[in-house]
Amino acid sequence: MSETTPQTPYARIGGEPTIRRLVERFYDLMETTPEGQAARAIHGPNLGPSREKLFMYFSGWLGGPPLFTDRYGPPMLRRRHLHAPIATPEIESWLACFRQAWSETVNDPPLTEVLMPQIENLARHMRTKEDTK
Numbered sequence: 110m111s112e113t114t115p116q117t118p119y120a121r122i123g124g125e126p127t128i129r130r131l132v133e134r135f136y137d138l139m140e141t142t143p144e145g146q147a148a149r150a151i152h153g154p155n156l157g158p159s160r161e162k163l164f165m166y167f168s169g170w171l172g173g174p175p176l177f178t179d180r181y182g183p184p185m186l187r188r189r190h191l192h193a194p195i196a197t198p199e200i201e202s203w204l205a206c207f208r209q210a211w212s213e214t215v216n217d218p219p220l221t222e223v224l225m226p227q228i229e230n231l232a233r234h235m236r237t238k239e240d241t242k
Contacts (some may be wrong), residue, residue: 117172118224122215124173132164135210139202144209147202151193187234195237204232 122128136156139145152159165176166184177184191201207228215221 113118119168119171119173119177119229120221120228121217121220122171124186125168127214128164128167128173129170131210132160132167134214135163135206136160136207138206142206142207145202147198148206149202151195151199174204187237191237193237197236198240200232200236203235205209207232 119128120165122131137158139149139152140156144222162177162181166186169175208225211221211225211228
């Protein structure tokens with residue numbers, strides 16, 4: 110009897126090509142939809158470096174090559190975002206774009222059910238400021 114090694118999320122969704130499409134779609138939505146405007150506003154004019162860093166991060170986070178850590182060291186994501194004013198509007202904007210990009214790119218409902226709460230928690234962990242009233 111042979112044992113099968115469970116596939117990583119990276120492999121299940123199609124590896125690098127799918128993660129590239131996911132990240133590209135995510136940033137395209139951020140730039141073009143009303144829902145993405147709050148998240149877009151905290152980025153500089155050139156999204157190229159952010160696109161590449163998110164691709165590298167998700168590659169490793171999903172179980173593929175650890176591109177981000179190989180180049181930049183430990184993610185320390187919240188620390189890397191302290192310069193940006195991130196409150197509920199920015200978090201929800203980011204999540205709206207990410208959820209849509211994921212649903213358009215990844216067709217694996219069981220994996221989505223497992224990973225989306227983790228992604229939502231990660232996004233909420235990026236908060237750097239309290240909401241204004």
